[in-house]
Structure formats: structure tokens, C-alpha cells
């Protein structure tokens with residue numbers, strides 16, 4: 001092991017840039033990024049999102065252009081989130097099953113423009129389509145019912161796969177949905193469509209700007225604590241991950257990111273499977289607010305944060321900083 005001072009001086013290997021580069025244990029690369037894109041109606045539309053400075057909603061044609069840029073930046077995957085018009089939302093979220101909904105049109109536009117040079121990840125949950133902003137169906141008491149929701153989510157996943165999605169990412173936290181979706185994908189011939197399970201997703205205060213972005217924030221009454229996890233729990237996250245893997249998840253996600261790096265580390269060490277983190281909207285907004293207030297250097301904050309995800313054991317990170325970080329890495 002390590003000897004004593006002065007034989008051992010840990011500052012020796014830090015004394016020059018070449019040496020620091022040589023001894024660096026983790027390196028974040030553009031291939032570690034998943035770029036989230038919000039989709040809205042119209043053509044040639046860019047709508048800035050107030051609570052997410054620097055992030056916009058894009059019309060379908062513009063989303064395809066962004067995906068092309070992702071390829072040029074070496075980003076392997078984009079994640080799509082639709083801002084469904086109010087008049088297409090309903091209590092049962094039926095728009096999620098429409099083969100011509102915003103999500104499906106965006107998938108097809110990206111495929112037309114980019115072929116198979118980029119992965120398309122699609123979120124499975126009903127909140128962008130429900131009039132009440134919850135991720136599933138409600139009973140009379142307003143409780144989100146599990147099994148009937150899983151049936152709709154399964155149809156939603158098939159709808160996305162039929163449109164050309166590569167990775168189905170259920171973010172709803174219903175029990176049993178991974179197995180149901182996997183079986184349905186297999187029986188419909190989508191054997192190579194992956195599932196990235198939002199396995200350990202917490203009922204977090206960091207999702208606010210996202211709900212503005214997809215237009216469900218103002219609609220949501222109450223909270224999501226009857227399905228998303230209690231931020232106080234760690235062992236339960238390992239059970240969630242174990243179940244999703246046993247049901248056929250190809251990779252798992254921990255969400256949010258920074259406040260849950262301990263969970264990332266425990267999942268990675270316990271299961272040794274591809275493990276992703278969702279660096280969520282409120283975390284992005286926090287960094288942007290700090291930089292805008294002069295409390296830190298934006299580029300430094302962004303790259304240090306992304307590197308911390310790698311160090312914790314992440315295979316990759318879904319982040320609103322994806323485009324900016326990729327440009328920084330390309331110099």
C-alpha cells in the first residue's frame with residue numbers, strides 16, 4: 001500500500017497537466033449523453049421555456065434538425081417529451097395511443113432525417129396526455145390505479161415502438177409495467193426494442209420546470225407520492241431495480257441525479273448493469289441560476305457535475321446540459 005511522507009507525495013502526480021490527464025480515473029465523453037428534447041405543435045417553432053433558461057420546445061421539423069446536430073456532436077441518443085395541446089388531453093390520456101400524436105410524428109421525422117444513426121428514447125407515462133397531470137388513471141378517490149394504468153402504458157409503449165422508438169423508458173413507477181411491456185414488445189416482434197426502466201424514481205421537488213415544459217404543471221393537483229419513491233429510502237431503490245431487471249429491463253435509471261448519487265453507486269455495485277441517471281430539470285435550473293447569479297462558472301459547474309455522475313458509476317446521463325456539454329468537450 002501507500003508509503004509515508006515524503007516517500008509518498010500525492011501532489012507529485014498532480015503537478016503537471018499531462019500527468020493529471022494520465023492519472024485521471026474517469027472521463028466524461030459526448031457518448032455518455034442523452035439529450036432531452038421537448039416537442040410542440042407547428043412548423044419551424046422554437047418556444048423558450050421560462051423556468052428552464054436555454055431550453056426550448058421545438059416543432060417536429062426542428063426536433064429532427066436537433067437530432068442531426070446530436071449526431072454531429074457525438075451524442076448517441078435523444079429523449080422525446082411532448083407538450084400535448086390542452087384540447088387533446090383527457091382523463092384517460094387516450095392521446096398517448098394515437099399513432100399520429102406529437103411523439104410519434106417526432107419519432108418518424110427523426111428517423112426520416114437521421115436513419116439509424118441515433119437512438120430515440122421515448123418516455124412512457126400518461127402525464128403529458130392527462131387532463132389531471134398524473135402519470136396514470138384515477139379512481140373516484142383520485143388514487144392512481146396500478147393495473148389498469150399498466151394496460152394503457154403497454155399500449156402506449158407499443159404505439160411508440162411501432163413509430164420507430166429504439167428505447168422505451170417507462171417513467172411512471174407503476175408495479176409490473178416492465179414485464180407487461182417486455183412481453184408485449186416480444187409478441188409484436190419488437191425484439192430489439194430496449195427498455196430503460198426509470199427503476200428508482202423519487203417523488204422529488206426537482207421536477208417543477210419539466211412539468212412547465214410539458215404543460216402538466218398547472219394541471220397537477222396533489223403530488224405523486226403514492227407511486228414515486230420516498231426520498232428517504234435507499235434499500236427500497238435496490239428492490240425496485242431488482243424487480244425491473246427480473247422483468248426484462250435492459251438498463252435502469254436513477255432519478256433525480258445529484259441528490260441520489262449514493263443510489264447510483266449502490267445500484268452499480270449491487271447489480272453491475274447499465275445504470276443511467278436523469279439529471280432533472282430542477283437540477284439544471286439550479287446550476288443555471290447559480291451561474292446567472294455569479295455564484296460559479298457555468299462551464300465548470302456543468303463539467304464537474306457530469307464527471308461526478310461518471311465517478312459514481314453512471315453509464316450515461318440524461319441532461320438538459322447535453323448540447324452545451326458536448327460543445328464544450330469538442331472545444
Ligand SMILES: NCc1[nH]cc(CCC(=O)O)c1CC(=O)O
Nearest residue numbers: 125127171206207210280281282
Ligand atoms: N412521468 C413524467 C416525468 N418524466 C420525466 C419527469 C421529470 C424530468 C425532469 O424534471 O427533468 C417527469 C415528471 C414527473 O414525474 O412529474
Ligand SMILES: [Mg+2]
Nearest residue numbers: 173174175240
Ligand atoms: Mg417498480
